[in-house]
Amino acid sequence: MRPFELQTAGNPSDAIRKSQDASRAQSGARYLAGGTNLLDLMKLEVLTPRMLVSLKQLRSDLGAIESDEDGLRLGAMVRMAEAADHPIIRRDYPVIADALRLAASAQLRNMASLGGNVLQRTRCQYYRDTSWRACNKREPGSGCQAITGVNRRLAVLGVSEHCIANYPGDFAIALVMLGAELDILDSAAAPRTIAFEDLHRSPGDTPHLEINLQPADLITSIRIPAGPWTRRSRYVKVRDRASYDFALASAAVALDLAADGRVRSARIGLGGLVARPWRAVEAETVLNGRVLDESAAQQAAEAAFAGAVVHSDTGFKPELGRRTLVRALLETAQLEVSA
Numbered sequence: 001m002r003p004f005e006l007q008t009a010g011n012p013s014d015a016i017r018k019s020q021d022a023s024r025a026q027s028g029a030r031y032l033a034g035g036t037n038l039l040d041l042m043k044l045e046v047l048t049p050r051m052l053v054s055l056k057q058l059r060s061d062l063g064a065i066e067s068d069e070d071g072l073r074l075g076a077m078v079r080m081a082e083a084a085d086h087p088i089i090r091r092d093y094p095v096i097a098d099a100l101r102l103a104a105s106a107q108l109r110n111m112a113s114l115g116g117n118v119l120q121r122t123r124c125q126y127y128r129d130t131s132w133r134a135c136n137k138r139e140p141g142s143g144c145q146a147i148t149g150v151n152r153r154l155a156v157l158g159v160s161e162h163c164i165a166n167y168p169g170d171f172a173i174a175l176v177m178l179g180a181e182l183d184i185l186d187s188a189a190a191p192r193t194i195a196f197e198d199l200h201r202s203p204g205d206t207p208h209l210e211i212n213l214q215p216a217d218l219i220t221s222i223r224i225p226a227g228p229w230t231r232r233s234r235y236v237k238v239r240d241r242a243s244y245d246f247a248l249a250s251a252a253v254a255l256d257l258a259a260d261g262r263v264r265s266a267r268i269g270l271g272g273l274v275a276r277p278w279r280a281v282e283a284e285t286v287l288n289g290r291v292l293d294e295s296a297a298q299q300a301a302e303a304a305f306a307g308a309v310v311h312s313d314t315g316f317k318p319e320l321g322r323r324t325l326v327r328a329l330l331e332t333a334q335l336e337v338s339a
């Protein structure tokens with residue numbers, strides 16, 4: 001691990017100013033939240049910032065969970081465990097509670113922040129291990145060793161010929177499905193809001209550009225709009241081990257059903273096998289106005305994976321993804337939901 005300077009910010013403006021000062025001095029600063037992803041990547045020397053700006057003292061500014069008739073607002077420094085265990089989130093947004101509860105380990109969830117969670121980097125071993133020479137994400141233009149290498153855990157949706165790394169997180173899949181927004185303070189501490197689906201970029205021919213944020217941009221909160229679908233929502237995660245593992249495939253589903261069981265609105269997010277948090281809009285369209293039975297769920301799953309691109313070890317993934325989605329849809333339709 002390379003030496004670095006640690007600064008502690010007292011409030012959001014102070015954090016941005018310290019990050020800006022470091023950029024002007026060309027020392028490349030990064031915000032430090034729980035550190036569970038950033039410090040890993042620094043130890044591996046995949047990331048080598050010369051300054052970290054700790055956000056730990058920003059818990060009073062960015063640590064609140066608020067809910068009203070417009071929706072849910074989660075401060076960026078809320079810990080994963082706090083949101084997973086929150087009674088209103090468990091009742092009104094169970095897909096969020098599930099996605100967080102099924103992620104990482106209890107120790108990590110007690111440490112890690114929601115802001116850091118959505119910005120976690122891929123677990124592609126060719127990105128994380130610098131002894132592999134070719135990784136377009138780490139070294140633009142160097143190639144992609146994963147395409148011809150061991151790629152069982154990598155993506156089949158949203159990939160490009162330059163990168164097949166997957167986005168590994170769970171929470172973000174629920175957020176993209178629910179149409180969340182991010183509140184951001186920019187380098188002049190001016191607020192702006194972006195749709196969560198615009199945060200992550202598809203790899204295309206620039207896989208090293210992963211997110212649509214500037215270096216000093218600070219995420220302050222995540223907003224999830226209320227809707228008649230949030231209570232009937234569920235996250236299904238399929239992984240090699242039953243706990244403490246990343247998804248091979250996952251599906252986040254929320255449904256608004258009419259009294260006769262027909263779908264008024266279906267929302268579907270896919271994870272584990274995607275290059276970025278993925279909303280399966282074509283699959284949602286298949287379900288509109290239909291009774292959600294096995295046949296409808298199968299057709300939606302076919303639509304969701306119509307564009308899948310497989311490589312040597314990922315041939316099984318579209319079928320795993322389809323089965324995961326069918327299960328998530330049928331289980332969500334069966335949920336007992338109180339008014």
Ligand SMILES: Cc1cc2nc3c(=O)[nH]c(=O)nc-3n(C[C@H](O)[C@H](O)[C@H](O)COP(=O)(O)OP(=O)(O)OC[C@H]3O[C@@H](n4cnc5c(N)ncnc54)[C@H](O)[C@@H]3O)c2cc1C
Nearest residue numbers: 031033034035036037038103104113115116117169170219
């Ligand atoms: C063994 C292991 C297993 C795991 N399993 C899972 C899993 O199954 N599912 C899952 O979803 N995750 C999993 N994770 C990932 C874990 O959830 C993330 O490491 C964690 O959520 C990151 O949050 P953090 O607060 O520690 O972020 P940090 O490591 O502090 O930061 C991550 C990135 O976000 C930036 N950042 C942080 N906060 C802000 C902000 N407010 N504004 C702008 N930038 C910010 C940092 O600069 C950094 O670039 C696992 C991690 C480990 C180590």
